[in-house]
Amino acid sequence: MAGPRPVVLSGPSGAGKSTLLKKLLKDYEGVFGFCVSHTTRNPRPGEEDGKDYHFVSRETMQQGINNGEFIENAEFSGNMYGTSKASVEDVQAQNLICILDVDIQGVKNIKKTDLNPIYVSIQPPSIEILEKRLRDRQTETEESLQKRLEAARLDMELSKEPGIFDIVIINDDLEEAYEKLKEVLTECINQLQEAKNDILFYVSLP
Numbered sequence: 001m002a003g004p005r006p007v008v009l010s011g012p013s014g015a016g017k018s019t020l021l022k023k024l025l026k027d028y029e030g031v032f033g034f035c036v037s038h039t040t041r042n043p044r045p046g047e048e049d050g051k052d053y054h055f056v057s058r059e060t061m062q063q064g065i066n067n068g069e070f071i072e073n074a075e076f077s078g079n080m081y082g083t084s085k086a087s088v089e090d091v092q093a094q095n096l097i098c099i100l101d102v103d104i105q106g107v108k109n110i111k112k113t114d115l116n117p118i119y120v121s122i123q124p125p126s127i128e129i130l131e132k133r134l135r136d137r138q139t140e141t142e143e144s145l146q147k148r149l150e151a152a153r154l155d156m157e158l159s160k161e162p163g164i165f166d167i168v169i170i171n172d173d174l175e176e177a178y179e180k181l182k183e184v185l186t187e188c189i190n191q192l193q194e195a196k197n198d199i200l201f202y203v204s205l206p
């Protein structure tokens with residue numbers, strides 16, 4: 001797929017991926033674009049269809065998968081999630097750095113594609129702090145919370161395996177984690193901004 005190198009953000013549910021991602025999208029408007037995934041879970045208060053996710057039924061999602069419309073898909077905590085080719089292409093067509101927010105299964109499946117992203121894992125300081133963050137967020141039932149914690153334990157183990165991620169960031173202090181994330185992405189941010197400046201220079205020539 002064409003365009004600047006994408007970025008995959010992964011890590012346990014509640015580690016702070018969306019929080020960091022939203023800061024990045026706000027501070028770097030015109031640089032990053034969010035890849036809107038599909039999911040069969042219900043929207044949370046404040047979430048918008050087409051912006052946070054494409055909220056779809058299982059039937060619609062399965063049909064899309066069968067038609068080869070997804071670069072990866074996974075079952076997580078009782079719901080289906082997936083990255084469509086169209087969502088990635090939408091961002092890349094705008095010449096933005098495409099950011100994907102996927103679970104560890106997504107990471108493994110994306111590694112089998114030609115997407116070639118930078119892989120970043122956002123980890124919580126501990127499972128206890130993660131549990132507190134998830135409880136405080138008030139988005140989960142006790143059952144879905146337990147499923148997410150179970151998936152988190154596996155994710156925290158796998159993130160220690162060498163070679164899966166280019167960088168693992170522990171999100172303890174939010175500002176420190178954000179600074180680290182920006183540092184990791186400095187090179188690709190600069191490359192994109194230089195390329196855009198070059199285009200501006202050439203189009204402004206008489």
Ligand SMILES: Nc1ncnc2c1ncn2[C@@H]1O[C@H](COP(=O)(O)OP(=O)(O)OP(=O)(O)O)[C@@H](O)[C@H]1O
Pocket residue numbers: 011012013014015016017018019020133134136137171172173174175
């Ligand atoms: N460094 C931090 N310190 C304290 N609270 C934090 C920190 N980072 C994020 N949070 C809070 O933790 C909760 C979970 O964060 P967030 O929703 O960004 O996680 P996530 O990884 O995107 O989860 P999911 O994968 O379920 O979407 C949110 O309420 C957020 O405000």
Ligand SMILES: Nc1nc2c(ncn2[C@@H]2O[C@H](COP(=O)(O)O)[C@@H](O)[C@H]2O)c(=O)[nH]1
Pocket residue numbers: 010011012013017037038041072073074076081082083101102103104105106107
């Ligand atoms: N494999 C994929 N995982 C995805 C995708 N979109 C989101 N996710 C991951 O799901 C969990 C739960 O998300 P939530 O919004 O319900 O809290 C989280 O780990 C996300 O990273 C996707 O397209 N593919």
